[in-house]
Amino acid sequence: MNHYDVIVIGGGTSGMMAAIHAGLNGAKVLLLEKNTKLGRKLILTGGGRCNVTNRSTREDLIEHIPGNGKFLYSVLDQFDPQDIVDFFQSRGVLLKEEDHGRMFPITDSARTIRDCLIHEMQHYSIKMITGEPVEEILYDEIEGHVKGVRTSKASYTAKAVIIASGGKAYPRTGSTGDGYLWARQAGHTLTDFYATEVPLLSNDPFIKDKSLQGVSLRDVNVKVFDEQGKTIVAHQMDMIFTHFGYSGPAILRCSGHVNLYLKESQQKRVHLAVDLVPHSSIEDLKANAEDQREKQVDNILRQWLPDKLSHLIQTQVGVKPKFAYKQVNHSIQEALWHRIKHFPLTVYGSQPIEKGFVTGGGVNLKEITPQTMESKQMKGLYFCGEVIDINGYTGGYNITAAFATGAVAGQHAAWASLSS
Ligand SMILES: Cc1cc2nc3c(=O)[nH]c(=O)nc-3n(C[C@H](O)[C@H](O)[C@H](O)COP(=O)(O)OP(=O)(O)OC[C@H]3O[C@@H](n4cnc5c(N)ncnc54)[C@H](O)[C@@H]3O)c2cc1C
Structure with missing residues (x-):
């Protein structure tokens, strides 16, 4: 029957x-x-x-x-x-x-x-x-x-x-x-x-040279921007640097929005920024560093950032190796804190649908x-x-x-x- x-x-x-x-x-x-x-x-x-x-x-x-x-x-x-x-x-x-x-x-x-x-x-x-x-x-x-x-x-x-x-x-x-x-x-x-809930692909220099591969960040705030700089979506969760780009819960949640935006806007890439210390304001970070101004920048940043990322950021903004915080000039200090609160990433796509969760x-x-x-x-x-x-x-x-x-x-x- x-x-x-x-x-x-x-x-x-x-x-x-x-x-x-x-x-x-x-x-x-x-x-x-x-x-x-x-x-x-x-x-x-x-x-x-x-x-x-x-x-x-x-x-x-x-x-x-x-x-x-x-x-x-x-x-x-x-x-x-x-x-x-x-x-x-x-x-x-x-x-x-x-x-x-x-x-x-x-x-x-x-x-x-x-x-x-x-x-x-x-x-x-x-x-x-x-x-x-x-x-x-x-x-x-x-x-x-x-x-x-x-x-x-x-x-x-x-x-x-x-x-x-x-x-x-x-x-x-x-x-x-x-x-x-x-x-x-x-x-x-x-x-x-x-593709949604899928890792994102990037040609950022630290992805291409694999210098941050495997570095994971806990509870960071990842924002995705349109070409006018308006926030499309933001998610505060963990993320990880991989050999091809970015992954981890915060990235996966942003991924569908990134793919939709790339498709609808016909742009070739999307800009993201990561607030690496979302629970503290720039003022709090500065005050914390001022209290320890005799210490090396490296040692101060260690309380918030993994060493590999900290070294990259210091190089990007021009902090000299082994410098104490008090030796860093004001504009470099400003650039340092700005980069920690807005660490920029660029993404050009994602892994295919087959590799996504949804x-x-x-x-x-x-x-x-x-x-x-x-x-x-x-x-x-x-x-x-x-x-x-x-x-x-x-x-x-x-x-x-x-x-x-x-x-x-x-x-x-x-x-x-x-x-x-
Ligand atoms: C690794 C992974 C982890 C996930 N984790 C989560 C999570 O934590 N939370 C969450 O909300 N979602 C999660 N998801 C997503 C979630 O599992 C799916 O959205 C959900 O299972 C979809 O259910 P569905 O019934 O539509 O499809 P499925 O569960 O995929 O079922 C479809 C079924 O149809 C069968 N089928 C297809 N074609 C035919 C055919 N021709 N004849 C007969 N049978 C056929 C397939 O074999 C399959 O068994 C995850 C997905 C993956 C891949």
């Missing part, structure tokens, strides 16, 4: 949640996954601990989903971070809250989350087929509705099909962008793709009904997860978007299929 009420394509973060919600609303559900195992990307998240969701206010959540987070208001009215917490805790998976509202299973293992989702799918008698890629979605183009899917091995029919096949980032986890073609065949448009761009949201996640172009076709044009920062925001859109798509697909 190859007929189902709902077919879910993709057994990842959003697909498993969609299948469960279709099942708990009474639908006979088939979930098709091309990998031999379910949730391969999910188990990589949060450093292998699975950052299940983020316990923040609705506004904060939307703000941390810079790629069209506002589209999620109707979805979050139906399934929000508290529902995600309740979903797992009511099924015996205890969660704990860490810094910045990030929620993890107390086992510190993403497998706990994946096992819970698989167990729930078994509970609702969802048919799970792995190792069977979907090759085509079958549409009745004259009537404008879905008919089913064809895989490498068989055809299956259903009144509702949910595309939960993920984006293009980290293709080795199975998300190779297959859903975009099926969306276009249904009449959807795609917004331009760009895909920017995707199925155009104007063509999806936000309350149900149903396509406006093809009846019975639903979307959830990263395949749509939504991207957030890591920290549980994408997973929340995937679980929430999955739950809503699953529920509405079941209702529609059972009532027609």
Whole structure:
């Protein structure tokens, strides 16, 4: 019997949640996954601990989903971070809250989350087929509705099909962008793709000569500027100098904004500046140094900066080696403090989407009904997860978007299929 009420394509973060919600609303559900195992990307998240969701206010959540987070208001009215917490805790998976509202299973293992989702799918008698890629979605183009899917091995029919096949980032986890073609065949448009949550590339001299490679900075403020010098975005977190440019949490968060700006402005490079000591004003830094004016500049700066970066900055502004602070002339002192508060970086791009954590761009949201996640172009076709044009920062925001859109798509697909 190859007929189902709902077919879910993709057994990842959003697909498993969609299948469960279709099942708990009474639908006979088939979930098709091309990998031999379910949730391969999910188990990589949060450093292998699975950052299940983020316990923040609705506004904060939307703000941390810079790629069209506002589209999620109707979805979050139906399934929000508290529902995600309740979903797992009511099924015996205890969660704990860490810094910045990030929620993890107390086992510190993403497998706990994946096992819970698989167990729930078994509970609702969802048919799970792995190792069977979907090759085509079958549409009745004259009537404008879905008919089913064809895989490498068989055809299956259903009144509702949910595309939960993920984006293009980290293709080795199975998300190779297959859903975009099926969306276009249904009449959807795609917004331009760009990499987000990805390391940035630079030709700055200290990157090219690798003199700062491996230097990491804690809790610095990274700002990205447009060509008028206006701040596009700023993030205060850690960062690291690499052999090709910059990485670390603050850089990853800025990366989507950098790529969007490069694309939209047609500029060849973007200017960034790092406040290396964001908790102190220039006046505080000067006063601190004045109190130790007999000491070498090197020794004074050591309280704030790694030696390699301190030496580079001293050379850049012209502090002579081994000079005591009192020997440095006033204009050089001023240049020194200015550079510490505004250390300039230049970036010309990022690593490709495949190396990023999250895909920017995707199925155009104007063509999806936000309350149900149903396509406006093809009846019975639903979307959830990263395949749509939504991207957030890591920290549980994408997973929340995937679980929430999955739950809503699953529920509405079941209702529609059972009532027609
Ligand atoms: C290393 C890493 C760490 C991350 N950490 C975080 C984090 O800490 N916090 C956060 O919020 N986000 C994080 N993310 C992002 C987050 O994991 C994703 O946004 C989210 O998992 C997307 O869910 P999805 O269901 O849309 O796609 P996926 O989870 O990628 O699932 C898509 C599934 O569809 C399957 N599929 C694709 N094509 C077919 C086909 N033709 N037939 C059948 N099946 C198919 C794939 O094999 C895959 O299993 C991280 C991502 C990565 C790569």
